[in-house]
Every structure is written in structure tokens, then in C-alpha cells.
Amino acid sequence: MIDNLEYNTEREHLIIPEYGRHLQKMINYAKSRETKEERNKLAKAIISVMGNLQPHLRDVPDFQHKLWDQLFIMSDFELDADSPFPKPSKEELVAGPEPLKYPQNHPKYRFYGNNIKTMIDVACTWEDGEMKEALVYTIANHMKKCYLNWNKDTVEDIVIFDHLFELSDGKINLKNSEEDLTDSSSLMRTKSKYGSKGGSKKSKKKYSSNRKRY
Numbered sequence: 001m002i003d004n005l006e007y008n009t010e011r012e013h014l015i016i017p018e019y020g021r022h023l024q025k026m027i028n029y030a031k032s033r034e035t036k037e038e039r040n041k042l043a044k045a046i047i048s049v050m051g052n053l054q055p056h057l058r059d060v061p062d063f064q065h066k067l068w069d070q071l072f073i074m075s076d077f078e079l080d081a082d083s084p085f086p087k088p089s090k091e092e093l094v095a096g097p098e099p100l101k102y103p104q105n106h107p108k109y110r111f112y113g114n115n116i117k118t119m120i121d122v123a124c125t126w127e128d129g130e131m132k133e134a135l136v137y138t139i140a141n142h143m144k145k146c147y148l149n150w151n152k153d154t155v156e157d158i159v160i161f162d163h164l165f166e167l168s169d170g171k172i173n174l175k176n177s178e179e180d181l182t183d184s185s186s187l188m189r190t191k192s193k194y195g196s197k198g199g200s201k202k203s204k205k206k207y208s209s210n211r212k213r214y
Contacts, residue, residue, distance in 0.1 A: 111150035
């Protein structure tokens with residue numbers, strides 16, 4: 001009796017284990033039938049059983065299409081039966097996904113990230129006016145925050161203005177601006193459940209303070 005025991009490791013590999021071994025045997029039996037009429041009849045019966053085993057798929061669009069695709073996949077694409085849907089191909093199933101294209105521009109100031117250059121390029125295309133000015137100072141404040149996160153506890157605004165001038169190829173120049181960016185303590189301030197810790201120092205003029213555009 002012990003000699004007749006079978007272990008799953010010794011049995012046929014299940015292509016879709018969720019349906020179980022008995023359904024796989026039904027598909028193998030359908031493949032072995034000689035007449036196509038009999039194979040078609042068995043294929044429809046197997047699809048009915050598969051639908052009962054996967055009731056959660058009934059609300060999924062193309063429910064029957066998915067079941068027929070799975071039937072041919074579990075038959076290793078060897079079941080010669082008529083399907084109401086286009087049959088999947090083995091080449092399409094085993095084909096690997098196309099590689100994702102990651103940005104490889106290696107920016108000079110990596111602590112700003114790749115998206116900041118895209119934001120600067122967009123700002124350069126805008127017409128001069130209040131909206132563009134608001135966008136430029138928003139970008140500058142974001143650059144200052146990124147700089148503080150990865151470098152130091154404080155940074156002069158002129159450093160950010162120089163970097164912005166360089167990254168915009170000279171199209172955005174705030175070096176002579178009378179507006180100040182948000183102070184470092186406000187950008188780096190952390191909040192607790194009791195409120196904000198620490199106070200912000202008042203500067204001569206903060207662009208982001210009491211401005212409707214922000």
C-alpha cells in the first residue's frame with residue numbers, strides 16, 4: 001500500500017494550480033479524443049466547471065473569454081477545439097514585457113530630482129506675467145527644500161537662484177530679485193500632534209507669505 005502512494009512532486013506539473021489536478025485531467029482527456037465534435041463538447045463542459053470554480057470572475061468583463069484563454073493555456077495549446085473567441089498564442093504568453101525606459105540624463109544637481117528640470121522647462125515656455133512669476137518662485141522654494149533635505153540645514157537664496165539660472169539655461173534669472181524665498185526653518189519645520197515646533201523668523205519680505213497666488 002505504501003508503495004502505491006503518490007506525491008505531488010512526482011505528478012504532472014499543473015499549469016494553473018488554482019483549478020486543481022482533476023480539472024487538468026479533464027483537459028488532458030479532452031485532448032485525447034479523436035473527433036472534433038467530441039472535443040468541442042468536452043471543452044464546453046470544462047468551461048462550465050471552470051466558471052463554477054471561479055464565481056468571483058462572473059462580474060469581470062469578458063468572463064467567458066478569460067476562461068477559454070485559460071483552457072487553452074492549461075492544455076499547453078494542444079487542444080484542437082472551436083472557441084467563440086480568438087485563441088491565444090504560446091509565443092504571446094511566453095514573451096517577456098518590454099523594458100521600461102528610465103531617465104538616464106544624470107542631472108548635475110541630483111538632489112533636486114529629475115522632475116524639477118521638467119518643471120523649469122515648462123516655466124520657460126510660459127508668457128511673462130503673474131502666473132509665470134508664481135510658478136518660478138514655487139519651483140525655487142521646492143528646490144530650496146530639496147537642497148536642505150540632502151545637504152545642509154541652511155542655504156542662501158542666491159545659491160538656489162544660481163542653480164535655477166543654470167538649469168534654465170539663463171532663461172530664469174532671480175539673482176536681482178527683491179523677493180526672498182521661504183526661510184529654511186519654515187521649510188524644515190516638523191509638525192507634531194501638539195502643533196508646529198519652533199517659530200519662523202521674520203524676514204524683510206517673503207514671497208510666499210500672504211500671497212493669493214500660493
